[in-house]
Amino acid sequence: MDIIKELEEAKKMDASFENILGSMCTMPHKIAIKAYEMFIETNLGDYELFKGTKWIEDKAIKWVAKFMHAPPSYAGLLTSGGTESNITALWIFKKLGKKREVLVPKQAHFSFMKASSILDLKLNVVDSKYFMKGKDVRKKISGKTACVVAIAGNTPFGYIDEIEEIAEICNDENVFLHVDAAFGGFIAPFVSKKIFDFRAKISSLCIDAHKMGMACIPCGFLLLRNKEWIEEIKVKSRCTHTKFQAGLLGTRPGASAASAYAVMNYLGYKGYEKIAKECMENTEYLAILLDKNGIDYFDYELNLIAIRSNKAVDVAKKLADMKWFVGIDEENKIIRIVLMPHVRKDIIDKFVTDLRKVI
Ligand SMILES: Cc1ncc(COP(=O)(O)O)c(C=O)c1O
Structure with missing residues (x-):
């Protein structure tokens, strides 16, 4: 055949x-598909070879950072989506905090189970039923907590956790707070009054362009409040034209960056x-x-x-x-x-x- x-x-x-x-x-939006095709062969794992694509990636990250009100100290990574972003956030916070317990909402996405398995982290489920409440986080948070995860648009119900309140608690307790806005990030700012982004005292946030962002698969973003945190996961990359990589993947599609940047600017x-x-x-x-x-x-x-x-x-x-x-x-x-x-x-x-x- x-x-x-x-x-x-x-x-x-x-x-x-x-x-x-x-x-x-x-x-995906038609402009996203066109941009994806234009950059189909590019590899952001070897960004020294694809300087134009890297430039586009940086601009896409900047767009998302502004959208999510990231402070000037921020760092951003373009990822393959919510799963990679969530694993990477927990990887960084485990290394920074040197603790092994993560508080997660009952309705957390199963990517946190993967993160727990890969990183040998203990997931401690907060008791709130359909969305996570500040008072329940306060009861569970302890000196062993490496990080709290909150969600803006949970997978089963689309509900937003009490993120502003949870951020205050995490700030008081000196615990990192990762917000999973993989689904909600591109819709909640337009239809909800709740603050879930860096205007609250959160540490990191993931948002997926391949969901409500209308870009091609695979494309998500992870934003960190402090650019120094990225150093925790930087490795020297031998045998490529590029000296360092920070992130889970090696070879990465530049087409994803082009697709996201195109649609974000077009819309x-x-x-x-x-x-x-x-x-x-x-x-x-x-x-x-x-x-x-x-x-x-x-x-x-x-x-x-x-x-x-x-x-x-x-x-x-x-x-x-x-x-x-x-x-x-x-x-x-x-x-x-x-x-x-x-x-x-x-x-x-x-x-x-x-x-x-x-x-
Ligand atoms: C809230 C949330 N986080 C993370 C993910 C994982 O995203 P991905 O499948 O793009 O890795 C999903 C997927 O539906 C999700 O709903």
Whole structure:
């Protein structure tokens, strides 16, 4: 078989964004795709060879730092996404603090389990149920705590933890605070009044351009309050044209930097705000339809609706048979619908018609 035909056949087996309702990724913006293609062969692991691409990466990091109100002392890394950013943050704070315990919210993303396994860190889960509260952090924080993790837009519900309050507590206790804004970072500033970025006394923050940032996969950012902290993970890089690397990956796609920088500049704050507002409008639209059909769901804060279901796996399976791909969280007994930019009202109409049949 001709290789292109084989690839086309394989692609047909993939789900289409017309039917994907449980993902935090979306179809990249067309300018992001164009930029990605332009820089397809570049390697940021060897940035001495790709000085122009490195320049673009620095500009993309600067854009995100300004967006997240990072102080002048900041440092930034372009990563492959939330998982790499979260692991890297904990790597740095373990080395800086020389402690092994990390406080995480109940609804923390599983990337923290990977970080715990790789870095031999003990995760201590804070008791707050759906989003993390300051008072519960205060009860758990101790002299053994290396770092606290808080989330701006948690994976199951899209809720934002009490970050300003938690930041005050961490500051008082001299403990690092990492904010996981992988999902919420590109939408919360436009639709929520809560402060989750460097205006609060946080130590680091991750934000993913390949989620609500509309860039191509893989692309996330990790920002640190203090540029000296990066020294903790710097290694000499022998046998490349570049002398030092800081970060988990070696070879890294420069195309990701170009894609993110292009879309951030093309859209600007105004463009992102428009997309954010449209996503929230569609979230409200889904909520109204669920109400009309007597389908129960949790209150929503961002563009994510968690539908209550005691038989989430069964319902999701039946939906998958009808080619609807939703998120499932058995522990929370929910089906997650993420109203990403590709989820339009006509898709929501068709989905609710089918959901009614199986829930
Ligand atoms: C809150 C949060 N953090 C981190 C991640 C991990 O991001 P990635 O899959 O890009 O590594 C996710 C993924 O959905 C997430 O929802």
